[in-house]
Amino acid sequence: MIKAPTIKDIAKRLNISISTVSRALRNASEVNPETRQAVLKLAEEINYQPNQLALSLLHKQTHSIGVIVPNLDYVLSMMVKGIDEVALEAGYTVMVCQSNESYGREIVNTRRLMESLVDGFIISISSETKLVDHFKKIQDQKKPIVIFDRLPTDLAAPKIRLDNEDGGFQATQHLIEQGYKRIAVLAGPDTLDISNKRVDGYLKALKHNNMRVQKDLIIHCDFDQDYAYFATKELLGMKKRPDAIFTISDRMAIGAMLAIKEKGLQMPNDIGLVGFNNEPVTKLLTPAISSVDQPAFEIGKAAAKVFIEMMNSDIDMTSREIVLKPKLFIRESSQRLLHTVVK
Amino acid sequence: MIKAPTIKDIAKRLNISISTVSRALRNASEVNPETRQAVLKLAEEINYQPNQLALSLLHKQTHSIGVIVPNLDYVLSMMVKGIDEVALEAGYTVMVCQSNESYGREIVNTRRLMESLVDGFIISISSETKLVDHFKKIQDQKKPIVIFDRLPTDLAAPKIRLDNEDGGFQATQHLIEQGYKRIAVLAGPDTLDISNKRVDGYLKALKHNNMRVQKDLIIHCDFDQDYAYFATKELLGMKKRPDAIFTISDRMAIGAMLAIKEKGLQMPNDIGLVGFNNEPVTKLLTPAISSVDQPAFEIGKAAAKVFIEMMNSDIDMTSREIVLKPKLFIRESSQRLLHTVVK
């Protein structure tokens, strides 16, 4: 390992002081033009790169953001892309760590990022995470945290999220308008707010239409496709089976779809199906699956913008909450009326 | 911003020297047990965290790896997961940056990561990248680079990759065995080795079966689904249209599939289709698409392992090349014989 050249090396070879070199390099204050030229030339020659570690130590800033996400599925990777976009623009480098939906892993990631380098965090929590002490420790060190997508309870930090309740409402309302009467919902883990909010929207839609809520049509399970498959099999085995299913992710919708096909039921006539996330795959399946689209890229961008703002100002933003609207894309799996009922 | 506590603070409050504090904290050498207890207690109390920046500056190591990928699609995000797994285990933090298939962006990412923090790089190049000067600069600074997935020409670095030629061969050989006679290939950008190698495999299979190569059945286009769609439309408009298509990604296979369906052709009878990557979606489509699976997670793990090895030893590994084997998954889109011909 040959040591990278430093200003000291330049100073030595040019027989001038390191302060002069430093100044010449940064075009600061008064430096003899000839001296500067010489410095610049030599720097170029030996491929001098300032040591950012030293600078960071000096300025107590690394210009990097730690992003912790539970996974890198379609939606989250779009969100990360959004974060990346804005961060890069603002001169920040993004470090992405996956918690793999594990609380322990999330703690490790947090510590590693925290210990070392980042100026702050943009976080979407794992499905296992209930306690947020590891995040509070970050804040104890006065580093900013922005929360996006999945919200923990009990953390004073700006939040950027989808209007999940509205998403659940739109999906359910649509199914109701299509004449479905017994609508089941495959919800995710009940530890997650995105899960619960979408169910809230579902409940709200039922209420809005004076429909009765049936507890046994609300299934909490993992986000996993397989879980959804088995849960759907159960649902379809009921004496009075549901005639529509709203799943809070497209992965789950696919699991449900497999179970439905296996049972020999036709979508949308025998049963309706609406997913969530609007993954590209929904368009490609037969039948194409209706799905609630979320502006993932925009959510990521918004999160990064708030982060940058926090870094650049001292005003308290912990109560800031930005809510973006979802949009339902109606496809074959749920459209059994040619003309949607307009109310 | 309240300043984070340092050993200096501890030393001051305990009226001892910072070196003693330092030693007590790290259980190093001889320290009076009482002194140590006091230090540990206070450190705990004020939530002391060592400043890794200072340590990094001292040791010239950050224990972080810069990973640059063109995007975070299914395969690459699996690979990154593999890298993450091994890196975490070895005490490294992974910084992921996306180049978005842009040469310029890749340079920026490289510089940012390089300038600041990482001990080395694990890289898959963008489709635009032809020159690798920005990578050579890294090596000039004696930081290790491991290349995975997509290989640049002209860079002396260990490489972990799929046997792409074998993948292309398997796919084509299978189509031939199914009796397809005019097999087209939708190749990716001809700047990418993964693209060219898969085509090489295609050519090899044709030759192996004494079939004639037809230049106009080899189409180079973007990895994009839309490009594949239009390219397929062209192919199907030919006087003597192909009776099978091998696409070097599943995204492209989907584009091809849409064009095929639009034309009213049936898979696998009228036309066969084989994709690449074995994305989960291939199983779900109608018909399910045959696809060449790559051990993405394993490739990522292997890349990280080599990286760690490079960090821990001085032996030259630049000529090391690890090649993992793909595996064809045969599904409806290409299987028109009930029993595969065994040769």
Add this chain to the structure above:
DNA sequence: TTGTATGCGTTATCAT
């Protein structure tokens, strides 16, 4: 057992 001094690479302050 503990303290002092130096260095990691850089910038900023104060002299010269």
Add this chain to the structure above:
DNA sequence: ATGATAACGCATACAA
């Protein structure tokens, strides 16, 4: 216009 020096937080060789 330029140089010397302190400081950032820590580890360590050396001195006591």
